[in-house]
Amino acid sequence: MLSFQQKVLKVVSKIPRGKVMAYKEVAILSGRPKAYRSVGNILNKNFWQNGPKIPCHRVIKSNGQIGDYALGKKRKEKLLKKEDIEIINHKIDLEKCLN
Numbered sequence: 001m002l003s004f005q006q007k008v009l010k011v012v013s014k015i016p017r018g019k020v021m022a023y024k025e026v027a028i029l030s031g032r033p034k035a036y037r038s039v040g041n042i043l044n045k046n047f048w049q050n051g052p053k054i055p056c057h058r059v060i061k062s063n064g065q066i067g068d069y070a071l072g073k074k075r076k077e078k079l080l081k082k083e084d085i086e087i088i089n090h091k092i093d094l095e096k097c098l099n
Helices: 004-013 023-029 036-050 073-082
Strands: none
Touching (some): 004 036
């Protein structure tokens, strides 16, 4: 049986290039709907342990704001823009980019 952490990493690893998913949605798909803050903590911890193998920059807040990132918000925006995700005033158009 997979741990919550393993489930989170599995869900996030499947987010395709050019798409995003909200922390809350990752929590729901990982079996703990109210654990969206834990999702962020898991992604941050994973980044520092395993490097950027999991595309955690593709996980954003439910309101379209990009949220935090281990290397800073500017770096996260840069990575998302590189994947052709349009960001206006630090927000993403959810209708275009949700996975």
